Amino acid sequence: MPQKVRIALDAMGGDHGASVVVPGAEISLVRHPDSEFILFGDTAIVQPLLDRYPRLQGAVRLVHTDIAIKMEDKPSQALRYGRWKSSMWLALEAVKKGEADVAVSAGNTGALMAMSKFYLKTMPGIERPAIAALWPTLRGESIVLDVGATIGGDAQHLVGLAVMGSAMARVVFDLERPTVGLLNIGVEEVKGLEEVREAGQLLRASNFPHMQYVGFVEGDDIGKGTVDVVVTEGFAGNIALKTAEGTARQLGEYLRSAMSRTIGAKLGYLLARHAFRTLRDKMDPRKVNGGVFLGLNGVVIKSHGGTDAEGFAAAVDLGYDMARYALLDKIGQELHHSTTVAATSAGAAS
Amino acid sequence: MPQKVRIALDAMGGDHGASVVVPGAEISLVRHPDSEFILFGDTAIVQPLLDRYPRLQGAVRLVHTDIAIKMEDKPSQALRYGRWKSSMWLALEAVKKGEADVAVSAGNTGALMAMSKFYLKTMPGIERPAIAALWPTLRGESIVLDVGATIGGDAQHLVGLAVMGSAMARVVFDLERPTVGLLNIGVEEVKGLEEVREAGQLLRASNFPHMQYVGFVEGDDIGKGTVDVVVTEGFAGNIALKTAEGTARQLGEYLRSAMSRTIGAKLGYLLARHAFRTLRDKMDPRKVNGGVFLGLNGVVIKSHGGTDAEGFAAAVDLGYDMARYALLDKIGQELHHSTTVAATSAGAAS
Numbered sequence: 087m088p089q090k091v092r093i094a095l096d097a098m099g100g101d102h103g104a105s106v107v108v109p110g111a112e113i114s115l116v117r118h119p120d121s122e123f124i125l126f127g128d129t130a131i132v133q134p135l136l137d138r139y140p141r142l143q144g145a146v147r148l149v150h151t152d153i154a155i156k157m158e159d160k161p162s163q164a165l166r167y168g169r170w171k172s173s174m175w176l177a178l179e180a181v182k183k184g185e186a187d188v189a190v191s192a193g194n195t196g197a198l199m200a201m202s203k204f205y206l207k208t209m210p211g212i213e214r215p216a217i218a219a220l221w222p223t224l225r226g227e228s229i230v231l232d233v234g235a236t237i238g239g240d241a242q243h244l245v246g247l248a249v250m251g252s253a254m255a256r257v258v259f260d261l262e263r264p265t266v267g268l269l270n271i272g273v274e275e276v277k278g279l280e281e282v283r284e285a286g287q288l289l290r291a292s293n294f295p296h297m298q299y300v301g302f303v304e305g306d307d308i309g310k311g312t313v314d315v316v317v318t319e320g321f322a323g324n325i326a327l328k329t330a331e332g333t334a335r336q337l338g339e340y341l342r343s344a345m346s347r348t349i350g351a352k353l354g355y356l357l358a359r360h361a362f363r364t365l366r367d368k369m370d371p372r373k374v375n376g377g378v379f380l381g382l383n384g385v386v387i388k389s390h391g392g393t394d395a396e397g398f399a400a401a402v403d404l405g406y407d408m409a410r411y412a413l414l415d416k417i418g419q420e421l422h423h424s425t426t427v428a429a430t431s432a433g434a435a436s
Numbered sequence: 437m438p439q440k441v442r443i444a445l446d447a448m449g450g451d452h453g454a455s456v457v458v459p460g461a462e463i464s465l466v467r468h469p470d471s472e473f474i475l476f477g478d479t480a481i482v483q484p485l486l487d488r489y490p491r492l493q494g495a496v497r498l499v500h501t502d503i504a505i506k507m508e509d510k511p512s513q514a515l516r517y518g519r520w521k522s523s524m525w526l527a528l529e530a531v532k533k534g535e536a537d538v539a540v541s542a543g544n545t546g547a548l549m550a551m552s553k554f555y556l557k558t559m560p561g562i563e564r565p566a567i568a569a570l571w572p573t574l575r576g577e578s579i580v581l582d583v584g585a586t587i588g589g590d591a592q593h594l595v596g597l598a599v600m601g602s603a604m605a606r607v608v609f610d611l612e613r614p615t616v617g618l619l620n621i622g623v624e625e626v627k628g629l630e631e632v633r634e635a636g637q638l639l640r641a642s643n644f645p646h647m648q649y650v651g652f653v654e655g656d657d658i659g660k661g662t663v664d665v666v667v668t669e670g671f672a673g674n675i676a677l678k679t680a681e682g683t684a685r686q687l688g689e690y691l692r693s694a695m696s697r698t699i700g701a702k703l704g705y706l707l708a709r710h711a712f713r714t715l716r717d718k719m720d721p722r723k724v725n726g727g728v729f730l731g732l733n734g735v736v737i738k739s740h741g742g743t744d745a746e747g748f749a750a751a752v753d754l755g756y757d758m759a760r761y762a763l764l765d766k767i768g769q770e771l772h773h774s775t776t777v778a779a780t781s782a783g784a785a786s
Contacts, residue, residue, distance in 0.1 A: 223686070234621055237621075238629075269675060271674040272678075278587075278671075279587060279671060304674075304675075304678045305674065305675040305677065305679035305681070305682060306679065306681050306682030306685070308682055309679070309683050309685065309686035310682060310685075318675075320621070321629060322672050322675050324621040324622075324655065325619060325621060325654075325655040325672050325676050326655070326675050326676065326679040328621075328622075328654045328655025328656040329655035329656065329679050330655075330679050330680070330683045331656050332655055332656030332658055332659035332680075333659050333680045333683040333687075334687060335656070335659065336659035337684060337687050339574055340715050341691075344711040344712065344714045344715040345708060347714070350707045350708060350710060350711075351707070351708040351710065351711035353707045353708075354703075354704040354705065354707030354708025354709075355704065355708060357701070357703045357704030357707065358695060358703075358705060359704075360698060360700060360701065361694040361695050361697060361700075361701035361704065362694065365694040
């Protein structure tokens with residue numbers, strides 16, 4: 087890809103809108119000078135912010151719209167008033183029309199997913215989309231999907247998730263054959279859901295060229311970083327993600343209260359504050375901000391709604407990587423392999 | 437209950453067997469002098485340990501068996517060689533025959549659940565058993581169930597879990613009307629599983645006298661302690677539990693490594709070590725050790741297999757409370773209410 091990476095931004099999305107999106111884009115541009123942006127939003131709000139960033143100004147085209155999707159609206163409402171004209175929709179449209187390689191929004195997740203499904207449609211071979219999250223682990227980072235796009239699903243759906251997740255791991259972690267595990271439960275008397283077992287057999291049989299299927303993993307394997315890609319349907323995945331977030335916040339709270347209780351602890355905190363800063367960095371959700379919508383005809387990145395400029399920049403970086411290293415092509419190749427294998431074994435069976 | 441609480445112990449269960457069970461029983465006996473124990477295990481191993489605890493010795497009957505269930509065996513294997521004669525089975529038998537009020541084992545979870553189902557059978561009105569866990573939260577503790585006994589289940593199953601969990605909360609937390617939430621996912625475009633929504637409607641309609649149903653909760657509500665009882669089927673529940681354990685271990689690891697990196701941090705650690713000890717206590721899984729098997733004709737407590745005497749004592753304490761404060765009666769009363777409500781509305785409908 088010799089040309090620039092073209093990134094469409096929903097400038098009005100998220101709790102803080104353009105005041106986070108514009109400086110976030112600037113931060114990412116410094117890291118990736120071969121990016122260019124199309125910003126969709128209210129010119130009266132966005133232009134004054136852009137004026138403060140001359141470098142970004144030179145890499146941006148601003149398209150006006152005064153319709154923005156509200157964070158609290160239901161997807162159906164958002165579609166009704168926001169189709170064809172909201173900043174969120176227009177960012178997706180840029181991808182749909184081939185004017186941008188990726189769209190990034192910090193807006194309403196439900197609305198963004200509903201519009202993405204409606205407008206971009208799912209890829210051939212994928213029936214339902216997924217949201218993939220980057221998850222900090224003891225070994226670095228892993229990809230967990232689906233964290234909430236699609237509830238339930240059969241073995242074939244899980245295989246599709248494995249294909250998409252491993253393609254994303256190749257892009258984000260620069261791996262030739264990422265390791266993949268199916269999330270399951272280990273209590274002996276229940277050996278896991280039927281579809282998870284069947285997906286395991288399919289994954290072993292398919293022998294994907296760019297995926298190393300290692301078997302079942304359990305909830306505590308996620309944080310250990312046992313595999314590069316953890317695959318599960320959206321209900322369990324969302325509960326795992328939220329539970330981990332809740333636990334991290336809880337332990338942070340315990341730590342804060344423990345460190346402020348006595349003079350000794352406060353002094354200790356002062357002496358160790360660099361260590362605490364390192365710890366906070368490790369736990370910093372901004373650093374791994376951005377869920378990736380997978381399975382659509384186009385790359386869409388969802389940034390956390392409450393994030394700041396640094397966090398939004400991380401989401402834009404992620405979008406840059408996905409476009410630059412051709413995520414969709416990689417997914418397409420693996421899906422093609424999958425279809426070929428299925429056809430061959432069907433041929434062999436007949 | 438004027439008489440003593442009679443506790444049957446599988447003396448051979450767990451990674452450390454009698455060397456943890458015997459001192460654990462002693463610790464619990466000091467806290468609850470109105471307990472008495474039946475220990476099942478190999479006399480040659482257990483008796484020498486008992487000799488060291490004269491107080492416990494006076495409250496114990498030791499029953500010999502030289503068959504113990506191995507931690508790594510599958511439930512089917514365990515049932516084959518352990519039925520009628522293993523220390524685990526005999527502890528359950530004491531409950532079955534009314535010789536004990538509760539059984540506690542640190543042994544193989546799958547085997548214990550399989551034997552419990554096979555031998556004690558489920559209560560009238562409950563089709564499938566559950567495992568309830570005590571979960572440390574920012575507000576204290578909550579009960580989460582099912583953490584892995586039964587995969588899936590319809591709305592009626594979830595209502596049963598709510599009934600059993602709230603009865604347990606009345607016993608453990610001494611509450612008149614514990615708050616109950618159904619675990620669900622909050623991503624807008626998917627409004628949750630059909631059975632979860634239906635269970636919510638049933639719980640609202642039933643208006644149980646000893647339960648305050650507050651609606652859906654998400655994964656991060658568990659650690660916040662938003663409700664006293666979090667209800668979910670066993671797949672998602674097990675994944676939530678294991679993910680939280682993994683996250684806690686991961687953050688502990690980050691903390692350790694951050695605190696040992698520089699001289700300042702090490703000094704800080706020394707000054708703050710009391711605070712760190714408080715923190716470790718809060719995160720101590722031994723303090724909340726013990727899953728409760730619910731829905732059976734008898735109370736069975738599963739202690740963590742790798743626990744020490746303090747942790748095993750916590751599991752015995754839990755068993756004591758369940759027996760002393762009549763868990764099974766409380767579940768039975770609520771189930772009766774449920775049946776009455778169903779009959780009344782069926783009558784009204786006809």
